[in-house]
Amino acid sequence: MALALEDSRGRRIGASPLFERREDLPGSRVQRVPLDDGRHLLFLRLARPPGASGPTGQDKLEADARAASGPHRLPRERRDPFVDGPPPNDARDPVRREPRPEAEQMRLRMLERLEQQRREDAANGSWLPAWVPRPSGEALAVLLAALFMAVAVGAYPVVRRLTRRLESLKSGVEQFGAGDLSFRVQDNGKDEVAALATSFNLAAERIEALLRSQKSLLANASHELRSPLARLKMAFSMLDDASPAQRARLGQEINTNIVELDALVEEVLLASRLEGGAQSLRLEPVDLLAIAAESAALGDAELEIEDGIARLPLNGDDRLLRRALRNLLENARRYGGPVVELKVRRAGQDRVELQVCDRGPGVPEPMRERIFEAFFRLPGHAEVSGGVGLGLSLVKQIATAHQGAVRCDAREGGGSCFVMTLPLSQA
Numbered sequence: 323m324a325l326a327l328e329d330s331r332g333r334r335i336g337a338s339p340l341f342e343r344r345e346d347l348p349g350s351r352v353q354r355v356p357l358d359d360g361r362h363l364l365f366l367r368l369a370r371p372p373g374a375s376g377p378t379g380q381d382k383l384e385a386d387a388r389a390a391s392g393p394h395r396l397p398r399e400r401r402d403p404f405v406d407g408p409p410p411n412d413a414r415d416p417v418r419r420e421p422r423p424e425a426e427q428m429r430l431r432m433l434e435r436l437e438q439q440r441r442e443d444a445a446n447g448s449w450l451p452a453w454v455p456r457p458s459g460e461a462l463a464v465l466l467a468a469l470f471m472a473v474a475v476g477a478y479p480v481v482r483r484l485t486r487r488l489e490s491l492k493s494g495v496e497q498f499g500a501g502d503l504s505f506r507v508q509d510n511g512k513d514e515v516a517a518l519a520t521s522f523n524l525a526a527e528r529i530e531a532l533l534r535s536q537k538s539l540l541a542n543a544s545h546e547l548r549s550p551l552a553r554l555k556m557a558f559s560m561l562d563d564a565s566p567a568q569r570a571r572l573g574q575e576i577n578t579n580i581v582e583l584d585a586l587v588e589e590v591l592l593a594s595r596l597e598g599g600a601q602s603l604r605l606e607p608v609d610l611l612a613i614a615a616e617s618a619a620l621g622d623a624e625l626e627i628e629d630g631i632a633r634l635p636l637n638g639d640d641r642l643l644r645r646a647l648r649n650l651l652e653n654a655r656r657y658g659g660p661v662v663e664l665k666v667r668r669a670g671q672d673r674v675e676l677q678v679c680d681r682g683p684g685v686p687e688p689m690r691e692r693i694f695e696a697f698f699r700l701p702g703h704a705e706v707s708g709g710v711g712l713g714l715s716l717v718k719q720i721a722t723a724h725q726g727a728v729r730c731d732a733r734e735g736g737g738s739c740f741v742m743t744l745p746l747s748q749a
Contacts, residue, residue, distance in 0.1 A: 330360035610634035621651035658682030
């Protein structure tokens with residue numbers, strides 16, 4: 323069987339031995355049959371002269387050789403079943419011959435070669451149609467390089483904008499760390515870099531406020547320490563030349579100044595500890611009603627409890643809560659006169675109010691917020707009533723550490739009411 327196979331580019335993939343023998347014979351004619359994948363199947367036919375009915379050329383020699391070596395057979399016209407079609411019904415072959423085994427093997431080899439070629443083409447470029455030429459390795463490398471350059475050029479502006487913002491954030495952090503506590507970075511945008519810049523600005527504000535508070539506390543404490551120390555220095559210098567009566571008065575002055583110094587140092591240390599917020603508390607279940615009753619008894623204040631209140635459970639620091647009530651009662655006694663009241667009221671279902679009220683001159687409205695600042699005192703009160711100016715500041719810090727608040731309200735009929743609001747524990 324004279325068959326051959328060519329790929330889509332016209333290159334010979336394979337051919338049968340009979341095709342190779344007859345390809346160069348005079349009068350041979352090749353017929354191409356296109357396949358679905360772009361390849362061509364070739365059939366070789368030999369042209370016969372007019373009137374010729376027997377084998378010619380090589381076929382004749384082969385026929386003569388078979389006639390000389392085997393039984394005599396009638397000559398018949400050779401037909402190509404792939405080209406000429408099946409023989410007519412009236413054609414009779416005296417001797418029927420079975421298909422030769424080598425022809426069947428050749429056909430199977432051609433089919434295997436065709437299937438192998440299809441698999442190779444699918445592995446090399448199955449994404450291309452059969453009629454499109456497959457690119458070479460150099461072309462693929464150039465295409466990938468061009469694609470990489472295009473992606474790099476398109477992504478450079480975005481990457482550069484991101485790195486520029488990170489560089490600005492890094493510069494801001496370094497400037498803040500060098501001591502410029504008021505510096506803030508730009509936090510415009512909605513991406514991760516903007517969120518990081520916002521977090522940095524919030525942290526910088528808290529750090530600046532904390533350091534400012536510590537500096538103010540240290541400066542005020544240093545200023546307040548000078549007065550009792552100066553009085554102590556003067557009292558000790560006068561002891562040698564003083565009379566017995568003067569010595570007694572100087573001794574009393576020395577004791578008063580020492581007590582004032584001890585209270586000042588204690589309150590400064592407590593204020594520094596409360597700067598840490600809730601982390602510095604020793605939380606435990608306490609009964610706020612019992613604390614209020616004991617504080618009122620020690621401070622000689624009238625206790626008034628709202629009807630229906632039998633117990634006020636609270637998670638808090640017992641020592642600090644007692645200190646806050648003591649400071650409020652002492653402040654009312656010092657500036658508000660002898661009549662002081664402590665009222666316990668509910669503020670909703672989960673909060674309680676402790677009100678310390680007096681009948682003093684009251685606090686001007688513009689100063690009702692400032693009196694909770696450290697070392698702030700109303701004009702003229704420091705010289706008359708004494709004190710170091712940290713009592714109400716400590717009350718505010720204690721209330722804030724317990725997730726509460728404190729405020730100063732004017733009292734009807736004259737005087738002031740200091741209201742501390744605290745959250746109750748859930749039952």
